[in-house]
Amino acid sequence: MLVKVRSVANVGLESVPIEVEVDVAEQGFPGFTIVGLASKAVEEARERVKTAIKNSGFDFPPKKITVNLAPADLPKVGVAYDLPIAIGILAASQQCPILNELDSIFYGELSLDGSLRATKGVLLVGLFARRSSIFVPVESANEAAVVDGIAVFPVRNLKQVVDHLTGAKKMEVLKHIEVEELVGEELVDFDLAEVAGQEMAKRALTIAAAGGHNLLMWGPPGTGKTMLARTLPGILPPLLPAEALEVTRVYSVSGMISAGETIIRRRPFRAPHHGVSAAGMIGGGSNPLPGEVSLAHLGVLFLDEMAEFPRTVLEALRQPMEDREVEIVRAAGHVRYPAGFSLVGAVNPCPCGYLGHPRRECKCTDKQIRKYRAKMSGPILDRIDLHKSTGGRNK
């Protein structure tokens, strides 16, 4: 018997409908095949699904099982197809009916014991669903609770879904949450008033925070550059509802929303170490994931010791700083992620750090200083609106 189950593939921040076709044939040698450009993780779904079905107390049919993930020419990655495949097999082997839930979307990773694990991208699935129902892992279900007009079924285990489909025990729909109820609360934990002195730098920081401008702080070690930047999360305004959704989409596909959490309410503050690679900063991988610039969307990207970052990484920031988004192109395809961050950098005036210090002597040669400064090119500096010295001399 042939059964079709709906699911979703997330390509970057776009969602594509996937039809999981499961055929359990009476004739033919017993086996289990998945076709439709399945990646390794999808291939391995066979073992997870088979064991989960058995451990949930159902029969895994000893027949010829063929699963097709359509459209067949779109590469499938990730583990979210476990649940639709399992439901498809159970329905095709007449262990549960699917007719009443033809429009529903099934999405989630199965554990060997039949329970569902937190799966990334649930918010995107919810936004894609529009008026239909979605069956998603209970730990990630809250992400979709903010989407209007859909029924979210938080699934604890496979048995629960089957009981729901047979009508033995109906599942309860997750309570809808308004985004407005979640955002807007003040979440201040650090205040500029706690920073002693540096009035001029505090003013520059306030302007940067108020308008989302880029800021670069120059100064010898110990003049409070990092400390000032660290106050930013405290003085940045909370996210607006529309902004919170934008930010949460990025975090949802990155799998960076902790279990049970709903949406990101705090403005992002990302402070990658200067050892970061270009792919880590901009986003990348064969199935491109968002990088730091996208995780800092609508928030702050703080680069401490900015001159220590590889030049290629800094230069790669030029395009997102202008366009507020990045397009990542790989052989497998291209994805677009938002990257509307405000850049806050901190640098020493020279390698030893004490150039222009009122009392300490700088030990650097002219050549060393020139080389150090050259790390940050003109085009990058031109994109920085506010340059502020925190002591010493800035040129």
Place this chain on the structure above:
Amino acid sequence: MGVRKIQEARLAGSGMYTNSQMRNREVRKYCKLDEQTEKLLKLAVEKWDLSARAYFRLIKVARTIADLAGKEDIDPSNMAEALQYRQTN
């Protein structure tokens, strides 16, 4: 921070929320400069050989400074403060 509310209201419906996000078109629309402010900016652009990008970025920063002061229009002192933060070497 009330100053974000001002920006949000000004840019409502555009998908933008802050002054830094404004494109040149919005800058022209929402950041009218009086004669004196314009003159100050032009002088700085000439003297320091600033780029067109820097020109628009300066206006956006001046807009934020004016918003922080709760002012409707950008005045020369706002522009002067914005210029003081510009890297000029």
